[in-house]
Amino acid sequence: MRGFSFKYKTFVILIAGLLWLSTSAVCNAATTGKYWRHTHKSKPRQRLKVNVLGYGAKGDGESDDTKAFQAAWGDACKSEASMMIVPLGYKFLVGPTSFSGSNCHKNITFKLDGTILAPTNSKAWGAGVDQWLEFTNLVGFKIKGKGTLDGRGSVWWTDSFRDFKQVSGPMDGKKQRSRPTALMIVGGAKMTVTGITIQNSPQFHLTFDNCDGVLVHHISISSPGDSPNTDGIHLRNTKNVIIHHTNLACGDDCISIQTGCTNVLIHDVHCGPGHGISIGSLGIDGTTGCVSNITVRNIKLHNTMTGVRIKTWQGAKGMVRGVSFSNIEVSKVEVPIMINQYYCDHSFCENRSAAVSIANISYENIKGSYTVQPLHLSCSDSKPCMNLNLSDIELKPKPNGHQMAEPFCWQAFGELNAPIIPEIDCLQEEHTSKRWGHHDAKCAA
Ligand SMILES: *[C@@H]1O[C@H](CO)[C@@H](O)[C@H](O)[C@H]1NC(C)=O
Ligand SMILES: *[C@@H]1O[C@H](CO)[C@@H](O)[C@H](O)[C@H]1NC(C)=O
Ligand SMILES: *[C@@H]1O[C@H](CO)[C@@H](O)[C@H](O)[C@H]1NC(C)=O
Ligand SMILES: *[C@@H]1O[C@H](CO)[C@@H](O)[C@H](O)[C@H]1NC(C)=O
Numbered sequence: 338m339r340g341f342s343f344k345y346k347t348f349v350i351l352i353a354g355l356l357w358l359s360t361s362a363v364c365n366a367a368t369t370g371k372y373w374r375h376t377h378k379s380k381p382r383q384r385l386k387v388n389v390l391g392y393g394a395k396g397d398g399e400s401d402d403t404k405a406f407q408a409a410w411g412d413a414c415k416s417e418a419s420m421m422i423v424p425l426g427y428k429f430l431v432g433p434t435s436f437s438g439s440n441c442h443k444n445i446t447f448k449l450d451g452t453i454l455a456p457t458n459s460k461a462w463g464a465g466v467d468q469w470l471e472f473t474n475l476v477g478f479k480i481k482g483k484g485t486l487d488g489r490g491s492v493w494w495t496d497s498f499r500d501f502k503q504v505s506g507p508m509d510g511k512k513q514r515s516r517p518t519a520l521m522i523v524g525g526a527k528m529t530v531t532g533i534t535i536q537n538s539p540q541f542h543l544t545f546d547n548c549d550g551v552l553v554h555h556i557s558i559s560s561p562g563d564s565p566n567t568d569g570i571h572l573r574n575t576k577n578v579i580i581h582h583t584n585l586a587c588g589d590d591c592i593s594i595q596t597g598c599t600n601v602l603i604h605d606v607h608c609g610p611g612h613g614i615s616i617g618s619l620g621i622d623g624t625t626g627c628v629s630n631i632t633v634r635n636i637k638l639h640n641t642m643t644g645v646r647i648k649t650w651q652g653a654k655g656m657v658r659g660v661s662f663s664n665i666e667v668s669k670v671e672v673p674i675m676i677n678q679y680y681c682d683h684s685f686c687e688n689r690s691a692a693v694s695i696a697n698i699s700y701e702n703i704k705g706s707y708t709v710q711p712l713h714l715s716c717s718d719s720k721p722c723m724n725l726n727l728s729d730i731e732l733k734p735k736p737n738g739h740q741m742a743e744p745f746c747w748q749a750f751g752e753l754n755a756p757i758i759p760e761i762d763c764l765q766e767e768h769t770s771k772r773w774g775h776h777d778a779k780c781a782a
């Protein structure tokens with residue numbers, strides 16, 4: 338019996354071994370067959386890679402590759418930490434597209450090494466889109482690479498193309514359509530954008546809306562200084578943001594920080610041409626503007642309209658608290674330091690007493706040349722600017738054909754720490770701090 342049992346065991350083990358070998362060979366073959374086109378050899382986990390060329394994208398700059406991009410995204414979305422590849426050496430024409438992430442896995446990478454072109458004919462834009470490429474509700478999403486998003490916005494900028502901005506309304510013929518943002522990132526968390534260039538957007542280049550955790554570095558944004566409303570980076574209702582080592586050249590604010598933003602750090606950024614680094618405008622149409630804890634340092638501004646600016650509308654509510662601007666180098670900047678609580682983007686705005694309250698703003702080590710006015714602090718009668726702290730300011734005139742003006746302050750309170758050049762004698766001392774800190778500002782913590 339023992340002998341039989343031994344032989345039987347050996348036999349069973351042998352058969353089991355053969356079975357194991359053959360099934361694993363089959364499995365491997367299946368895996369290789371299925372993923373061969375898209376995957377590299379993977380370490381512990383498969384990281385799916387999808388290349389838009391594998392989905393029928395032509396990349397010739399003329400064929401419409403929108404569907405291929407959507408299909409590639411559809412697959413990338415289904416796999417954690419996948420990568421969607423837009424390869425070098427191709428120009429992909431892609432119409433307005435929303436890459437939605439509500440059902441997508443985390444940590445997807447959009448690897449942009451080639452160029453993506455926006456359509457330049459009105460039809461391809463359809464009616465009423467506010468953005469060209471949109472990524473929504475993604476977590477751990479990353480856009481990286483050496484590639485370019487080209488919004489080809491010049492068709493939107495000039496009057497001769499007014500027709501382009503008009504679309505047929507449902508009833509009454511033509512209506513004006515707003516110019517789209519090139520890259521819009523909405524409702525995401527832990528987002529990174531790095532390496533890429535975004536150029537010639539019809540309007541804003543890169544907008545983050547309702548995001549928590551944003552890292553932008555080593556990107557480049559470029560459009561002509563006279564292109565209308567082409568903000569570089571636009572932040573709205575977004576917190577925990579770091580933007581660094583980035584070049585911004587555009588026709589409006591290089592960086593614009595809108596209501597709902599907090600904990601924002603911006604450093605080692607070049608701006609120009611453009612309108613500078615701006616908080617606001619806040620509080621349009623009596624709305625509430627809330628911005629806090631913003632740090633802006635090691636910035637170079639060249640040939641810009643303003644340097645560092647806070648702008649709010651009259652009749653608004655809310656507050657701006659805890660802003661620090663330091664190590665700011667300006668050259669040929671019209672007005673390097675500005676607060677404007679009378680912001681009005683058209684010719685006439687009615688005087689209103691309500692205002693966004695502004696306090697605890699520091700300016701340290703701001704140096705270089707201006708072409709109009711070194712400093713302009715125009716604060717509200719009802720809500721003066723409080724606790725402004727200016728230290729180590731050295732601004733020299735560089736006449737450029739504009740009429741030059743002296744430093745100007747209105748209802749601005751704070752302290753000066755030498756050196757301050759030119760002399761600023763319009764800032765008022767704070768005798769009491771009880772004028773700020775208890776405003777009717779309603780900003781969520
Ligand atoms: C996503 O990436 C982050 C950072 O690398 C990592 O900590 C996290 O575990 C990843 N999450 C998933 C679901 O892969
Ligand atoms: C202010 O923002 C910085 C990032 O710039 C962050 O490290 C810091 O924790 C924030 N402070 C508070 C009080 O939230
Ligand atoms: C003023 O703002 C700075 C950050 O810029 C912050 O550290 C400080 O706590 C604020 N002070 C008050 C009184 O709000
Ligand atoms: C608004 O107030 C300013 C300053 O008091 C004054 O110069 C200006 O005329 C007022 N404008 C209107 C439209 O009332």
Ligand SMILES: *[C@@H]1O[C@H](CO)[C@@H](O)[C@H](O)[C@H]1NC(C)=O
Nearest residue numbers: 699701724726727728752754
């Ligand atoms: C103003 O800034 C200077 C330079 O950073 C600093 O030494 C001083 O304490 C600040 N004053 C206040 C009231 O925060």
